[in-house]
Amino acid sequence: MNKYLETLREKNDDPVLNEMRLHAEKENVPILEEESMQLLLQVLALTNAERVLEIGSAIGYSAFRMASDGARRSVTTVERDRHRYEQARSFLARSSYQPSITLLHGDAFDYVEEISQDPSYDALFVDAAKSHNQAFIETFAPFVKRGGVIVVDNVLFKGWVADPAGAPKRLQNLAGNVHAFNDWFRNHPAFATRFHAVGDGLAIAIKQENLL
């Protein structure tokens, strides 16, 4: 089935993107799975998202994909790991979409003031430390406009959120954290959230009110 789906997709064969894919595979950098990417890009297209804020750039792969998918789209993305940030910088410098991408180095929480200077994002994509998902939403969702969209990756965490006992011992707590986040997000009146068994699990929410 996946093979068939692939034949239905227009593959983005940009040479820099291909290098990023190879690099991610070789260096074990966790980039967004293609299934999830397809859904994310469709949600951004359906909501006409022009300004996107991403938490967790890694080597800039998803930022590149998001920027290259919308004619007038700009992406601001934050990465705390220096090595990955440098990799992202060098990949994106060779891309024609660089002018549409603002790449920031550091902990996302250290950029609150800067990000708050220019709020009204159309979309927020959270793909960073899973244990901080709630804090990321509490901190950055206020900068998303009403009716904007919030997408969070890894909400099923390899199936371990549903079955923490099946997770390796050292990850059981984290699986519990993700479950607590999902519950919080699902019940929060500021968001209309739905969960999707795509890739590692995607939560997609519409921001309804400024209640945070």
Ligand SMILES: C[S@@+](CC[C@H](N)C(=O)[O-])C[C@H]1O[C@@H](n2cnc3c(N)ncnc32)[C@H](O)[C@@H]1O
């Ligand atoms: C799954 S990877 C991001 C993949 C990327 N979105 C993509 O699909 O190409 C998660 C990244 O988030 C970064 N990260 C985790 N917590 C962060 C934080 N508080 N601030 C900024 N970056 C963070 C990690 O260093 C890691 O590189």
